[in-house]
Amino acid sequence: MSQSVLSLKNVTIYQEEKTILTEVNLEVKHGEFLYIIGKTGSGKSSLMKTLYADLPLTDGEGHIVDFDLATLKEDDIPFLRRKIGIVFQDFKLLPDRTVNDNMLFVLKATGWTNNVEMQNKIDEVLTKVGMRDFGKKMPHQLSGGEQQRVAIARALLNDPELILADEPTGNLDPQTSAEVLEVLKKINANGKTIIMATHDYALLMKFPSKTLKCEDSKIFEVIQQRTA
Numbered sequence: 001m002s003q004s005v006l007s008l009k010n011v012t013i014y015q016e017e018k019t020i021l022t023e024v025n026l027e028v029k030h031g032e033f034l035y036i037i038g039k040t041g042s043g044k045s046s047l048m049k050t051l052y053a054d055l056p057l058t059d060g061e062g063h064i065v066d067f068d069l070a071t072l073k074e075d076d077i078p079f080l081r082r083k084i085g086i087v088f089q090d091f092k093l094l095p096d097r098t099v100n101d102n103m104l105f106v107l108k109a110t111g112w113t114n115n116v117e118m119q120n121k122i123d124e125v126l127t128k129v130g131m132r133d134f135g136k137k138m139p140h141q142l143s144g145g146e147q148q149r150v151a152i153a154r155a156l157l158n159d160p161e162l163i164l165a166d167e168p169t170g171n172l173d174p175q176t177s178a179e180v181l182e183v184l185k186k187i188n189a190n191g192k193t194i195i196m197a198t199h200d201y202a203l204l205m206k207f208p209s210k211t212l213k214c215e216d217s218k219i220f221e222v223i224q225q226r227t228a
C-alpha cells in the first residue's frame with residue numbers, strides 16, 4: 001500500500017512567537033518507519049506535538065490520518081488521538097492502578113463498554129509487546145523497559161493507523177532501548193506506520209530506517225552511513 005498517512009506542505013512551526021521549524025514538507029506513506037533526529041532544542045518534540053494537535057497548525061497545510069490539521073477544531077482532537085497512538089519518553093502510565101486498569105481506563109474513555117471485548121483487546125495488545133502476564137502489576141513494580149512496553153501496548157488499543165513515539169527510549173539503558181526498538185519494529189512489520197523522534201544515534205545504526213534531521217529551523221532527509 002502506498003497511500004499517505006501524513007502530509008505536511010510548507011508548514012512553519014512556532015512555540016509562542018518563536019519560529020522553531022520552517023518550510024516543513026513531509027510525506028509519510030502507510031507502513032513506513034521514520035526517525036526524526038536532531039540536537040536538543042532543534043524542534044523534534046514541537047513537530048510531534050503539531051502532528052498530534054498539541055500545537056496548532058497555523059501556517060501551511062497538514063493532513064494526518066484523514067484529519068486536516070489546519071482546520072481541526074478542539075472537539076475533533078479526541079477523535080484524531082484515537083487514530084494515532086502516542087508514546088512518550090516518560091511512559092505516562094497512571095501510577096495508582098494496575099497495568100490492566102491503565103488499559104481499561106483508556107478503553108472506557110474512548111467509548112468501549114463490553115467487558116469481554118475490552119479484556120480480549122487488553123490481552124491482545126499486552127501479548128504483542130510481550131507483557132501478557134503483567135496485567136495485575138502496578139507500574140512501580142515494573143522496570144523502565146517494561147513500563148515502556150506497556151505504554152506501547154496502550155498506544156495500540158484503538159488500532160491506530162500511526163504511532164508517534166517521542167524519545168521512547170530516552171529514559172532507558174542501551175540494552176533495554178534495543179528491546180523496545182525491537183517491539184516497535186515488529187509492530188511496524190505488522191503494518192503500522194511509526195514516526196519516532198530520538199537522539200540515540202547508536203540505536204539508529206543498529207536499526208536503520210529512513211531518517212529526517214531537524215537543524216537550523218529546517219528538516220531534511222539524511223542518508224545513514226555505517227561506520228563499521
Ligand SMILES: Nc1ncnc2c1ncn2[C@@H]1O[C@H](COP(=O)(O)OP(=O)(O)OP(=O)(O)O)[C@@H](O)[C@H]1O
Nearest residue numbers: 015016020038039040041042043044045046047199
Ligand atoms: N511550551 C513551550 N513554550 C515555549 N517554547 C518552547 C516550549 N516547548 C519548547 N519550546 C522551545 O522550542 C524549541 C524546540 O523545542 P523542542 O522541545 O521541540 O526540541 P527537541 O528537539 O524536541 O528537544 P529535546 O531533544 O530536548 O526534547 C526550544 O528552543 C524550546 O525551548
